[in-house]
Amino acid sequence: MAWHNWSGNVTAEPQQIVSPSSESELSEIVRRAVKDQQTIRIVGTGHSFVPLCATDGLLLSLDNLQGVVALDETRGVGTIWAGSKLHQLGEPLLDAGLALHNMGDIDRQSLAGAIGTGTHGTGPTLGNLSTQVVGLHIITATGDIVEISTANDPERIHAARVSLGALGIVSRVTLRLLPAYRLHERTWVEPFDECFGRLDELIAATRHFEFFWSPPDDACACKALHPTEMESHELKGKREAVQGRLERYVQEARIDFSHRIFPSERNRLFNEMEYAVPEAAGPACMQDIRRLMLERFPDVTWPVEYRTLGGDETWLSPAYQRDAVTISIHQAAELPYNEFFAAAEEVFRAYEGRPHWGKLHAQSPAELAALYPRWEAFQKVRQALDPQGCFLNDYLREIFAVNP
Ligand SMILES: Cc1cc2nc3c(=O)[nH]c(=O)nc-3n(C[C@H](O)[C@H](O)[C@H](O)COP(=O)(O)OP(=O)(O)OC[C@H]3O[C@@H](n4cnc5c(N)ncnc54)[C@H](O)[C@@H]3O)c2cc1C
Incomplete structure (x- = not known):
C-alpha cells in the first residue's frame, strides 16, 4: 500500500492502513500488531515534512474518530476525538460559544497531529496548541487506555503534550478553550x-x-x-x-x-x-x-x-x-x-x-538532547510506556538513538 505525505518528500509502503472507529477497536488492533511484531505508526493528515508517519508495518489513521465528545462552556474546556481535523472544530465550538486560543496558517491538520509536533500560530504570549491540552487518552503498547491529565498526572502531561506519536495512540484530547471571539x-x-x-x-x-x-x-x-x-x-x-x-x-x-x-x-x-x-x-x-x-x-x-x-x-x-x-x-x-x-x-x-518537529531538520540525538533539558525525562516516559519500541519507526529510532 503506497502512502505519501502532503508535499510528497516522504513515501512509505505500509502493510496495512487501518482506520478504527472506537477506542476498544484501537486497543485490539494494537494488541494484535504487537503480538505480530508489527511497527505501529499513526498518521493525522500527513502534513509533516519528516518521516514521522512512515512505516512498512501498520499505519493507523483516526479519520473515523472525529468530532466533539463533550463541551463545557462554563469551565471553558472541551473533549474532542483526536482524529478531528482542525477545520471541523470551529463551527461546533462556536455553537457552544467557544474557540481555540490560537491557530496556525492552515486548519487541515488533525488535532492529535497538530498537538503531537507542537504546531503553533503567532502571538508573543500565546503558547503552541498543545499548551491548551489538559488531558489525553493514550492507547499504549499493551492496548491499555491510559488517561494523562494535569490533574491526575502533572508530571507526564509534560511528556504527553508533544510526543511525536511515540508514547502511543492519542484517542481523545481535552483542551482549554476561550469564549468565542x-x-x-x-x-x-x-x-x-x-x-x-x-x-x-x-x-x-x-x-x-x-x-x-x-x-x-x-x-x-x-x-x-x-x-x-x-x-x-x-x-x-x-x-x-x-x-x-x-x-x-x-x-x-x-x-x-x-x-x-x-x-x-x-x-x-x-x-x-x-x-x-x-x-x-x-x-x-x-x-x-x-x-x-x-x-x-x-x-x-x-x-x-x-x-x-x-x-x-x-x-x-x-x-x-x-x-x-x-x-x-x-x-x-x-x-x-x-x-x-x-x-x-x-x-x-x-x-x-x-x-519544529514536523518540519525538516538534521539534528543528531546528541544535539537534540543538548537543546532539550528534559530530553532524558521524555525518553524515560517513552521507554516505560513502550519498552519494546512498538511505536518507533526508523526515523524515531534514529533521532531518539534507540537501537533497532
Ligand atoms: C501547508 C502546511 C502549513 C503548515 N502550517 C503550520 C503552522 O502554521 N504552524 C505550525 O506549527 N506548523 C505548521 N505546519 C506543520 C504541521 O502543522 C505539523 O507537521 C502537524 O504535525 C501536521 O498535522 P497532521 O495532522 O498532518 O499530522 P501528521 O503529519 O500526520 O503527524 C504528525 C505527528 O503526529 C502523530 N500523530 C498523528 N495522529 C496521532 C494520534 N492520534 N496519536 C498519536 N500521535 C499522532 C504522528 O505519528 C506524527 O508523529 C504546516 C504544514 C503544512 C504542510
Missing part, C-alpha cells in the same frame, strides 16, 4: 527595513502579528489580527494595491469569528524548515537568514515567515521554558532544497534554535 484582520506590504525598524511596535500592537519576507522584493507581507467587538460592516478603508509575488498575502480588511480568520489556503506544494530561536535573538537570526538568501541563494524566491511564540513547560516543545521567535524557510516541492536548508540550519544552530 471575533478577529479584525489587516494585511499590508512594506519594505523590509521599514517593517524591521518598527518590529517591536508591530508585535506589541495586536494579539497576533506575523510577516512573510519576500527575498526578490525585499519586502514584507504583514498580517495583524486583533480581537474586536466590531461587526464587519463597520470596517472602513480599501484594500491596498499590491502587485507581484506578495499580492496573494494582501486582502481587504475583514472581521469574522477567529476560526474563519486564522487559516489561509496553501495550494502550492512546498517543503519547509522552521526553527524556534530565543525571542531576543529573533531579529538578528532573521537578518542572517536574509543575508544568506540574498548573497548565496538568490534563486530561492519563496518567502520566509516570522512569528512569535510564548514559552511553555512541555518537555519537547521548541518553546520549552523560553519565549521564542519562529522563522520558517520554504522551497517549492519540485525544487531541490538540501543545500539551502543545510546552510540555513547552520544559522539557526548558531542561535540555539530548536527545530
